[in-house]
Amino acid sequence: MKTLFRILVFAFAGLIVFSCNKPAREEERQNVILFIGDGMGLAQLCAASGSVADALNIERCSHVGLMKTQSLDNYITDSAAGATAFSTGHKTRNSYLAVDSTGNPLKTILEFAEDADLSTGLVVTCAVTHATPAAFIAHQTGRENNEAIAADIVKTDVDVLIGGGRKYFETRSDGRNLIADLTSRGYTVPDSVWQIPSSLPGKLAWFRASGHMPGALNGRGEALAESVRLALNILSNNKKGFFLMVEGSQIDWACHSNDSLWLVKEVLDFDKAVGEGLKFAANSKNTTVIVLADHETGGVSLPAGDLKNHTVSIRFSAHDHTGIMVPVYAFGPGASLFTGIYDNTDVFHKMMHLLKLEK
Template sequence: MLHKTFIFLAFCAFSFGTFAQDAYLNAESEDTDKTYQGEEPYKVKMYTQKFKAEKPKNIIFLIGDGMGVSQVFAGITANQGKLFIENCRHIGFSKTQSASDYITDSAAGGTALSCGVKTYNGAIGVDADTVKVKSILEEAEDQGLATGLVSTSAITHATPASFIAHQSSRNMYEEIAADFLNTDVDVFIGGGLSHFIARKDGRNLVNELKEKGYTVENDINKIAKIKKGKLAGLTAQVHNPRMNERGDMLPVATETALNILDDNDKGFFLMVEGSQIDWGGHASSTVYIVEDMLDFDQTVGEAIKFAAKDGETLVLVTADHETGGMALTGGDMTTGMVKAAYPTTSHTAVMVPVFAYGPGAEEFIGIMENTDVHDKMKKLLLGK
């Protein structure tokens, strides 16, 4: 009887996980007038522009999913005139079109950034012919660098998955989770626990991760105390919740990952995704976008603080695409009020900004393909 109950609960978890994975696409805006009213701003520090080397030993690659210029300026307005991202003096733009569509999805957009190939919408770490392509994270592993992934979504979701998995469809969540066992990634923190334990094939990937030497933890407060070794932080059954519930999960997870990865004398590659800027765009919610834009910027602040002290770290900030066609129709720099309008609840085709800080930052000026971002990172970090 107990065995049957477990099977039933596992099936329910699987069914719920599959539904919950994409529930954000149908989210509705709670701010019906599309206005963020403004809150107390956080202080922004401007850091040194002097570095120890011409090329980076480490790269921190931050992806604001769905973040276009309007989302960035909404954040600047909401924080009353200043963001940490303004430390990045070298700025360019990325064209986001995929091999199959004028408007990319996060899978093809993520794969272009991670693997340097244009592919079809829905593809994870494979080219347009479904042939596996190594990501920059995997190539960094091959050269002995430490590697990490952090996300506010499920770690099996399209953007983080594109750095570590190779599947023909972004919806193959269990197969993507299994791909984590095929790598030596040092740290990954995000949601997606159900894809590791409530599986159709009966595998318990958490146990397999432990057998490979990972500390597996679900509580972000406990995760924050881990300073060394391999870490799998699975902080939600599927996606992490919104800001009012998850708090400072993203900057804390990023700081934790940096503490661990910095132990490697050869250097590291870390990808951090602020996933839910995109979800606010799908919901046409100015409040949602601004909350997550500010959370993402404070995470950028953690990265730049580390890079400024280290002197050998390149920080890159970009997006896989823009979401919602966000148009700023009103605002107030003194109160932080932001008002916006949205022509779509889907992605758009516009170029997205690329911000760079640290050794090699000058390479990221001008208009480039999203695959160029990958190629420039790879040349700077791995020399190829």
């Protein structure tokens, strides 16, 4: 009996030593895909939903919250300050990009992700130097400084950059050719999708237009959804995780113009891109999708509609942004973090938590 007891003691001790010396399994990184429908309030979503027979992809998101949108110096935010709240967790002045109220740079979530060896990407339907994408990658006190923003972009290590704005890199007032700079830094800079190798050797900067991309009514096709699919194929090669921001940029412009048809087409186009993100997230099991707006534009209401014919009457009360809260939709691990009512700066902290990034 004593011999059996000694054997059991030594065996248990051996198990303790083995378990203590066994290498810890590296914690799997999360991926975050942030979809920003610029100017997309609840009424804009309802207008698009009421115009089609099938449910929107966004409706698959299991958790919904409400977000306050005010900037540091104005009840009505602009896209620069709104995106800066998402990208840095700080409020700033309207027109400022990832800088505080005195112009000091604020580190963005994209930069935190790069420092942690995560892959990063930006996909938009405007110029990549426009306010929303710029707030994730540039540091400027003027959102209109497109050439300075382009120079900031070249200094970063963003892995995937897709949108318009080639002219701000190529035909510049200072004579610099930033396309050549990108190429020298290992970027593939194609003129068309056919020039993108199936196995990309490095990073991708695809300028799909000289300025902004065409609108959804003017021949853009499904470029946004296709670009999201391409970006996800590239970024998912990094097993440490990735952060991707996607913007449906022209929803805002349609609302500024009080153009009902354009508005609906842009939201439906954006929803197709969201569908690509949700499909990826459903298959990956470690990806969180967040869908929100930086603000509402146009003061949209829906005074009438026809359920049988899938038509809605859209009424605008403004040509500019409004200060109402906007909905936030989330899908995947940690989606419950995005329920409730919170400030736009809280989105940054929630995403940092999901990506396991530290300030």
